[in-house]
Amino acid sequence: MSTPTTNPLLRAWYDKETRSVIIQIIAAALIISFFAYIINNAVTNLAAIGKDINFGFLWQNASYDINQTLIEYSSTSSHFEAMIVGLINTLLVAVAGIFLATILGFLLGIMRLSSNWLTQKIAYVYIEYIRNVPVLLHILLLYGVILNALPRPKSSYNLNDTFFLNNRGLQMPSPEFESLFWVVAAFLVGGLAFSLWFKRYAKKIQDATGKIYPVGMISIGAIVLLPMAVYFLIGSPIVWDVPALKGFNFKGGIVLRPEFIALWLALSLYTAAFIGEIVRAGIIAISHGQTEAAQALGLSNSFILKLVVIPQALRVIIPPLTSQYLNLAKNSSLALAIGYMDVVATIGGISLNQTGREMECMLIVMAIYLAMSLLISSVMNWYNDRIQLVER
Structure with missing residues (x-):
């Protein structure tokens, strides 16, 4: 043995x-x-049952229209093009939702810690109401409000004969770029590059001498004011296509449809309630001694929040914040309930029903959401690594 x-x-x-x-x-x-x-x-x-795994249907004619397209598309386009349109619509509502939810969430988190009783209670009531009602109900409620509370196109809310709000959406001018617009774009890119460099330079000077440069104002000048000045100096190389009422609807310009507005607002407002609690928990996690030390140095409350509290709280906030971003992106699949043509409604809905390729369509939809979730996670993990304390 x-x-x-x-x-x-x-x-x-x-x-x-x-x-x-x-x-x-x-x-x-x-x-x-x-x-x-x-x-x-x-x-x-x-x-x-006589079926095989075959993705050749993607190149067949889709034979259906999509009510919101950011690229050229018609009913004679292929199912693949319909999928791309749906993917763009999904990304649009996910990115716009993450942006708005983050801003609202941080405001709610700070309001929850306000010393003002009314401000604190408003944020508390909002958070408790929003997050205890299913997101689908919020979507349906907002969609119903938009369709029934807003006027018809002929009675639209009119802002300077340029922007028109009605129950068919928000009509806005669309830009048509002329040949010299590349000059403005070049100054915009240059301004962005300069702002990133100047932010690092200002931080280096602040660490070495304590001198604080107005980074925000200088960045606004480089990114906004300078390109605007160049834009007007070279003769405004953008022509605006302004929407106009013709018949029963508006023609020209671009339109944010009620389905997009309702879905975007509902997902943003819903996710913001959870982000608000995450921000509140992150701020509470910071020792009060940090705030007292900053006050002893004579810093104002706004500088204490910006330079002392938030940078440390982000290390607590980012991991659960990532989960909320992922939830928002995946909840966008509820768009089907109000007819917003996202990737689920196109390739996972109409295309599936027309072709009978349920296995292939569901694999495509799952792969798209998996890729989107992994991308969000990768970006947030990268940012989380950047803000972590570096041990010496």
């Missing part, structure tokens, strides 16, 4: 690191085997 010290298999098993690798290999093999069984079973069942 062999002893553990002479048998190579037992010797490998009793080694901690080797045993860990063996267990991981076995676990990976079991997971791969499970998915292989599921996939093989699906392929076999599809073959039994």
Whole structure:
């Protein structure tokens, strides 16, 4: 009988690191085997009813219209183009929702800690109401309010004969760029690059001497004021297509449709309630001694919040904030309830019903949401690593 010290298999098993690798290999093999069984079973069942896995349908005519398109599309376009339109619509509402929810969430979190009783209670009531009602109900409620409370196109709310708000959306002028616009774009890019450089330079000077430069004002000048001055100096190289009422609806310009507005606002307001509590918890997690030390140095409350509290609180806020961003992006799939043509409504809805390729369509939709979630997670993890304390 062999002893553990002479048998190579037992010797490998009793080694901690080797045993860990063996267990991981076995676990990976079991997971791969499970998915292989599921996939093989699906392929076999599809073959039994005369179907196979084939993505050739993507190049067939879609034969349906989409009410909101940011790229050229018609009913004669392919299912692949319909998928791209749906993907762009999904990304649009996800990015816009994350942007608005972040701003509102931080404001709510700060309001919850306000010493003003009314401000604190308003934020508290809002958060408790919003996050205890399902997001789908918020979407349907806002959609119903927009359709029924706003006037018809002929009675639109009119801002300077340029912007028109009605129950068919918000009509706005659309830009048509002329040949010299590249000059303005070049100054804009240059302003962005200068602002990033100047921010690092100002921080280096502040760390070395304590001198504080007005980074915000200088950045606004470089990114906004300078390109605007160049824009007017070279003769305004943008022509605006202003919407005009023709018949029963507006023609020209661009329109933010009620479906997009309702979905965007509902997801933003819903997610902001959770972000507000995350921000409040992050700020509370910072020792009050940090605030007292900053007050002893003579810093104002706004500078204390900006330079002392928020930078430290972000290390607590970012991980759960990432989860809320992911939830918002995935909740955008509820767009189907109000007819907003996102990736679920296009390739996962109408295209699926027309082609009967349920397996292929669902795989595409799942892959898109997986890629989108991994991208958000990667960006937030990168930012989280940047703001972590560096041990010396």
